[in-house]
Amino acid sequence: MLLTPNAMGPRLRIGLYLTTAVIALFLLLPIVFIVLLSFGSSQWLVFPPPGWTLKWYEQFFSNPEWMASVLTSLKVAVITTLCAVALGLPTAFALVRGRFPGREMLYALFTLPMIVPLVIIAVAVYALFLKLGYTGTLFSFVVSHVIVALPFTIISIINSLKLFDQSIEDAAVICGASRLQAVYRVTFPAIRPGMVAGALFAFLVSWDEVVLSVMMASPTLQTLPVKMWTTLRQDLTPVIAVASTLLIGLSVLIMVIAATLRRRNEASA
Amino acid sequence: MSAVIKESAAADQRPLVSLRNLNKHYGDFAAVDNISLDIKEGEFLTFLGSSGSGKSTTLSMLAGFETPSSGEIQVEGKSLIKVPSHKRGIGMVFQRYSLFPHLSVRDNIAFPLSIRKIPAAERERQVDAMLKLVQLEQFAHRRPAQLSGGQQQRVAIARALVYEPRILLMDEPLGALDKKLREELQDELRHLHRRLGITIVYVTHDQEEAMRLSQRIAIFSHGKIVGLGSGYDLYQNPPNAFVASFLGNSNFLKAQVTGNASVQFEQQPLAIRPTSALQNGQQVLLMVRPEKALVLVQEQAAQTPLPAGWNEIPAQVSEVVFLGESLTCSVVTPGGCSLTLKALSNDLQPLQAGTRVRVRWAAADACVYIEWNESDLTKGAGSH
Numbered sequence: 001m002l003l004t005p006n007a008m009g010p011r012l013r014i015g016l017y018l019t020t021a022v023i024a025l026f027l028l029l030p031i032v033f034i035v036l037l038s039f040g041s042s043q044w045l046v047f048p049p050p051g052w053t054l055k056w057y058e059q060f061f062s063n064p065e066w067m068a069s070v071l072t073s074l075k076v077a078v079i080t081t082l083c084a085v086a087l088g089l090p091t092a093f094a095l096v097r098g099r100f101p102g103r104e105m106l107y108a109l110f111t112l113p114m115i116v117p118l119v120i121i122a123v124a125v126y127a128l129f130l131k132l133g134y135t136g137t138l139f140s141f142v143v144s145h146v147i148v149a150l151p152f153t154i155i156s157i158i159n160s161l162k163l164f165d166q167s168i169e170d171a172a173v174i175c176g177a178s179r180l181q182a183v184y185r186v187t188f189p190a191i192r193p194g195m196v197a198g199a200l201f202a203f204l205v206s207w208d209e210v211v212l213s214v215m216m217a218s219p220t221l222q223t224l225p226v227k228m229w230t231t232l233r234q235d236l237t238p239v240i241a242v243a244s245t246l247l248i249g250l251s252v253l254i255m256v257i258a259a260t261l262r263r264r265n266e267a268s269a
Numbered sequence: 270m271s272a273v274i275k276e277s278a279a280a281d282q283r284p285l286v287s288l289r290n291l292n293k294h295y296g297d298f299a300a301v302d303n304i305s306l307d308i309k310e311g312e313f314l315t316f317l318g319s320s321g322s323g324k325s326t327t328l329s330m331l332a333g334f335e336t337p338s339s340g341e342i343q344v345e346g347k348s349l350i351k352v353p354s355h356k357r358g359i360g361m362v363f364q365r366y367s368l369f370p371h372l373s374v375r376d377n378i379a380f381p382l383s384i385r386k387i388p389a390a391e392r393e394r395q396v397d398a399m400l401k402l403v404q405l406e407q408f409a410h411r412r413p414a415q416l417s418g419g420q421q422q423r424v425a426i427a428r429a430l431v432y433e434p435r436i437l438l439m440d441e442p443l444g445a446l447d448k449k450l451r452e453e454l455q456d457e458l459r460h461l462h463r464r465l466g467i468t469i470v471y472v473t474h475d476q477e478e479a480m481r482l483s484q485r486i487a488i489f490s491h492g493k494i495v496g497l498g499s500g501y502d503l504y505q506n507p508p509n510a511f512v513a514s515f516l517g518n519s520n521f522l523k524a525q526v527t528g529n530a531s532v533q534f535e536q537q538p539l540a541i542r543p544t545s546a547l548q549n550g551q552q553v554l555l556m557v558r559p560e561k562a563l564v565l566v567q568e569q570a571a572q573t574p575l576p577a578g579w580n581e582i583p584a585q586v587s588e589v590v591f592l593g594e595s596l597t598c599s600v601v602t603p604g605g606c607s608l609t610l611k612a613l614s615n616d617l618q619p620l621q622a623g624t625r626v627r628v629r630w631a632a633a634d635a636c637v638y639i640e641w642n643e644s645d646l647t648k649g650a651g652s653h
Contacts, residue, residue: 168367168370170332171363172369172384173354173355174359174360175384175432179355
């Protein structure tokens with residue numbers, strides 16, 4: 001018998017609802033707090049806020065350092081996304097369609113950055129870039145972010161490519177399209193949801209990334225999370241709450257886009 | 270029957286496609302084992318076999334999706350081996366329809382034309398003609414997912430025909446449809462073939478479908494073609510015991526040769542078709558189709574004299590199964606040989622299990638085989 005809410009009786013059901021609510025609160029409260037604090041008038045992040053104000057937002061948007069970090073974050077995230085899709089697409093094709101020895105091992109290798117502690121990757125990349133003199137450049141941010149974003153992109157594209165019936169591509173070929181034309185005109189549109197999801201994941205990974213970025217950053221080139229981190233160590237100003245709110249806001253927006261796309265895709269399939 | 274009559278018309282045409290000593294090996298396994306075959310212009314040829322018999326691999330090599338390990342594929346004398354799939358000008362219909370999910374029915378059918386950069390006006394005209402041909406005009410703007418299986422397959426056929434290929438390959442195109450719809454589409458396909466005169470190579474594991482559609486059938490087993498001919502010939506005169514057992518139902522009797530037209534079966538003399546190169550004492554295999562033999566109860570047999578050129582053996586009924594228009598009767602000979610006989614319901618008196626009967630057949634209706642494998646005699650032997 002399935003333990004559905006109807007079958008479990010009122011007592012158990014209320015218990016289940018309560019537990020769910022507590023877990024949801026536990027996950028959501030820090031986010032709610034930080035958003036509320038960004039509008040609070042107290043300079044010391046007091047909760048509940050004694051009054052409401054937008055002055056921290058004014059400070060944030062009028063500070064060129066914060067603005068520069070937002071711009072850097074966006075730049076890095078967009079370039080990382082493009083690179084992750086450009087690299088992930090052929091990799092996913094090779095891993096799904098390829099018939100070569102060591103394919104499974106290669107797949108494991110590509111997904112390794114999801115398992116290896118971030119700090120280890122960060123130290124390794126930092127050591128390399130320090131030697132090459134690349135730290136503190138946009139390039140170093142992008143390369144290090146692509147390393148951790150690529151597994152998400154590859155897995156997302158692989159999943160949609162595995163669902164795609166290759167005989168559809170063969171049909172395009174026998175209809176007169178070259179293999180490349182067929183992939184471009186038939187396969188890509190069919191796996192687009194996977195590509196878009198992979199791109200959004202890559203963007204999110206880069207946008208939120210802090211461990212690698214702290215290592216790559218210089219005083220003049222920082223991403224938003226890095227700027228928050230360094231500011232936090234000097235003083236606890238509510239401007240940090242503003243930055244957090246913006247960080248969370250964009251992340252939530254992207255997740256909503258991803259969910260909408262997925263739902264639309266499921267509806268049309 | 271029309272398929273049989275048309276056969277003679279196609280017979281004197283030159284081959285359009287020639288397969289010569291075609292092989293496809295996967296490691297040690299020969300998926301296609303030295304196949305040679307001529308496909309005539311305008312004919313409907315079916316590759317019939319169980320899964321793993323090599324029929325689909327052969328079709329894939331024709332389409333260019335698989336490269337032969339060795340051998341030659343020619344169309345009008347020109348080799349196709351080095352020609353990539355998209356330049357072969359062949360049409361193909363796949364088992365799972367394989368329509369482009371993001372395009373409308375109209376755009377699916379227009380795809381081959383837009384790849385060929387046909388001007389828009391001409392393209393529209395040809396697509397309209399195709400939509401009419403497969404009777405899907407009112408569905409032109411739907412997506413494939415909004416169509417039934419039968420409609421989707423009609424779109425696939427239209428897409429494969431719109432660029433007027435000379436050869437149409439069909440890989441179990443009706444396999445995913447239910448029986449009634451399948452028969453409807455089989456009729457449509459037969460009419461389409463007659464109207465367009467296109468050469469069709471069709472793959473199926475369904476022998477009834479093969480019979481219904483094709484002018485010629487190539488029976489595949491273990492990567493080889495073991496029978497080739499019209500459905501009528503293959504059924505009436507199977508070239509070997511495997512084809513006899515694979516196609517339809519069959520009864521096999523093992524007998525000892527006593528002359529060039531006589532054998533002994535369970536201590537009784539039987540007449541067979543005059544067969545050359547028989548040696549006395551040699552074992553041969555007789556094959557009688559279930560509907561070619563008559564079952565008579567003892568009294569009937571006593572009243573009806575045995576016609577010249579007929580055989581008669583005694584047997585005992587073990588089971589009678591009523592199937593509506595016909596019934597099948599299983600009998601066992603005194604020597605323990607089981608036979609299954611089929612008759613129209615009206616022709617056979619009700620029989621009880623255990624009744625003693627006489628089984629009769631015309632010697633000319635029994636095929637004689639000198640060589641066979643024991644495994645050929647059980648149905649579905651080709652599936653391993």
